[in-house]
Amino acid sequence: xxxxxxxxxxxxxxxxxxxxxxxxxxxxxxxxxxxxxxxLTEEWVDSVPxxxxxxxxxxxxxxxxRPESRRLDRAEQFALIAARQxxxxxxxxxxxxxxxxxxxxxxxxxxxxxxxxxxxxxxxGWQRLSPFTVPMLMPxxxxxxxxxxxxxxxxxxxxxxACATGAESIGYAMEMIRSGRADVxxxxxxxxxxxxxxxxxxxxxxxxxxxxxxxxxxxxxWDRGRDGFVLGEGAGIIVLESEEHxxxxxxxxxxxxxxxxxxxxxxxxxxxxxxxAGIRSAARRVLEDSGLTGEDIRHVNAHATSTPAGDVVxxxxxxxxxxxxxxxxxTKSMTGHLLGGAGGIESVFTIKALYDRxxxxxxxxxxxxxxxxxxxxxxxxxxxxxxxxxxxxNSFGFGGHNVAVAFASV
Amino acid sequence: MAATExxxxxxxGKIINEITGIPESEVTLDKSFVDDLxxxxxxxxxxxxxxxxxxxxxxxxxxxxxxKNVKDVVNFIQx
Numbered sequence: 001x002x003x004x005x006x007x008x009x010x011x012x013x014x015x016x017x018x019x020x021x022x023x024x025x026x027x028x029x030x031x032x033x034x035x036x037x038x039x040l041t042e043e044w045v046d047s048v049p050x051x052x053x054x055x056x057x058x059x060x061x062x063x064x065x066r067p068e069s070r071r072l073d074r075a076e077q078f079a080l081i082a083a084r085q086x087x088x089x090x091x092x093x094x095x096x097x098x099x100x101x102x103x104x105x106x107x108x109x110x111x112x113x114x115x116x117x118x119x120x121x122x123x124x125g126w127q128r129l130s131p132f133t134v135p136m137l138m139p140x141x142x143x144x145x146x147x148x149x150x151x152x153x154x155x156x157x158x159x160x161x162a163c164a165t166g167a168e169s170i171g172y173a174m175e176m177i178r179s180g181r182a183d184v185x186x187x188x189x190x191x192x193x194x195x196x197x198x199x200x201x202x203x204x205x206x207x208x209x210x211x212x213x214x215x216x217x218x219x220x221x222w223d224r225g226r227d228g229f230v231l232g233e234g235a236g237i238i239v240l241e242s243e244e245h246x247x248x249x250x251x252x253x254x255x256x257x258x259x260x261x262x263x264x265x266x267x268x269x270x271x272x273x274x275x276x277a278g279i280r281s282a283a284r285r286v287l288e289d290s291g292l293t294g295e296d297i298r299h300v301n302a303h304a305t306s307t308p309a310g311d312v313v314x315x316x317x318x319x320x321x322x323x324x325x326x327x328x329x330x331t332k333s334m335t336g337h338l339l340g341g342a343g344g345i346e347s348v349f350t351i352k353a354l355y356d357r358x359x360x361x362x363x364x365x366x367x368x369x370x371x372x373x374x375x376x377x378x379x380x381x382x383x384x385x386x387x388x389x390x391x392x393x394n395s396f397g398f399g400g401h402n403v404a405v406a407f408a409s410v
Numbered sequence: 411m412a413a414t415e416x417x418x419x420x421x422x423g424k425i426i427n428e429i430t431g432i433p434e435s436e437v438t439l440d441k442s443f444v445d446d447l448x449x450x451x452x453x454x455x456x457x458x459x460x461x462x463x464x465x466x467x468x469x470x471x472x473x474x475x476x477x478k479n480v481k482d483v484v485n486f487i488q489x
Contacts, residue, residue: 065431067427067428127459132452
């Protein structure tokens with residue numbers, strides 16, 4: 001809320017998630033406490049120890065014309081679908097191309113393209129590979145396609161920070177606008193990683209839930225019985241805009257994108273730092289960057305993936321730096337974990353919570369773990385107070401990345 | 411019996427529609443792939459590979475770059 005720099009606002013939202021093909025259907029399902037997790041039916045499921053995942057509710061091929069979908073990796077399909085929704089939702093702003101940017105990343109990139117193309121290559125030779133294999137597998141492909149579609153020439157970027165990717169993209173986009181490089185930036189994250197090799201690899205880390213007898217109850221952040229995350233897929237993308245630009249064109253403003261806090265653990269490549277020092281740093285920095293106080297923050301969409309290691313320490317950091325008053329939720333309990341897409345969809349959920357003044361519940365939380373003292377929404381959705389309030393989306397990733405993005409009501 | 415020009419054109423139209431979404435009716439002999447149909451070089455590779463499968467005729471890369479119009483491809487396949 002500093003007055004001497006460009007204020008950034010959110011004017012468009014788009015998602016495709018395991019709960020719905022757009023923002024409205026996803027949001028209704030979240031408020032109703034529905035789960036997007038389903039048993040996997042592919043024949044390869046016998047070869048992996050995890051037999052469920054959260055696939056998107058609407059297959060992208062139902063939305064995209066076939067000539068388009070065949071040259072896009074699945075992650076790019078999700079990203080384009082979400083970006084088009086967000087762009088429409090923002091009222092298809094008229095922006096000079098050199099004032100328009102894109103920041104859309106993915107944690108893993110076109111992994112299914114890589115693996116399927118390698119199978120095809122071994123079986124039938126190089127001539128049979130799609131000439132679009134490289135643009136399909138590159139992790140910046142989604143950003144590139146979106147940039148072409150909307151004609152963004154100010155800069156098209158793709159951040160990669162595992163499960164912090166979506167949030168980091170949004171932070172980078174805010175900085176593009178603040179620094180004067182762009183007036184409007186389309187930003188978020190996408191992921192399409194439901195493939196037996198990925199499941200096997202995460203399972204080899206013992207990171208995934210193996211609650212095969214009850215998939216919809218498998219993602220249970222903060223519950224004593226949690227045994228790992230549930231793999232999801234999809235994309236969440238928002239339109240960020242300088243307040244001046246948004247006001248000049250009379251755009252609907254969902255929220256102010258008030259600030260971002262980054263930190264790195266410098267501790268372990270995949271395990272969270274056990275004291276939460278990096279998470280606390282990101283929380284302090286987002287408050288500093290946004291000019292908000294802990295008291296202003298009334299809601300946190302937590303990273304909380306349902307792994308034994310990470311969930312509790314995040315709440316301790318929230319309590320210490322922000323306070324025990326925010327209403328905290330873990331929407332991964334319903335969507336599963338979208339990896340690089342998580343920060344995208346969860347930023348959308350954080351913004352919707354502020355705009356609609358209601359926070360979706362955390363489902364499957366039957367037996368709260370020791371040490372969790374923040375106010376977690378269980379059962380029914382919870383109302384947010386009227387007046388000027390703010391909220392934070394936390395996203396952390398393998399590699400030790402911590403990102404906290406703050407949004408404020410307008 | 412070798413395919414007729416009309417049969418090849420119809421088959422090619424289907425392939426181009428599948429790959430690019432361009433209606434089959436727009437794929438006529440006089441059309442240029444680049445100037446009229448706005449087909450990029452990557453899509454041309456896909457079309458050539460699909461045409462090879464459909465008609466059993468190999469189109470080498472050094473030939474492909476000379477096939478500018480729909481008619482050029484039809485003639486190449488026919489001969």
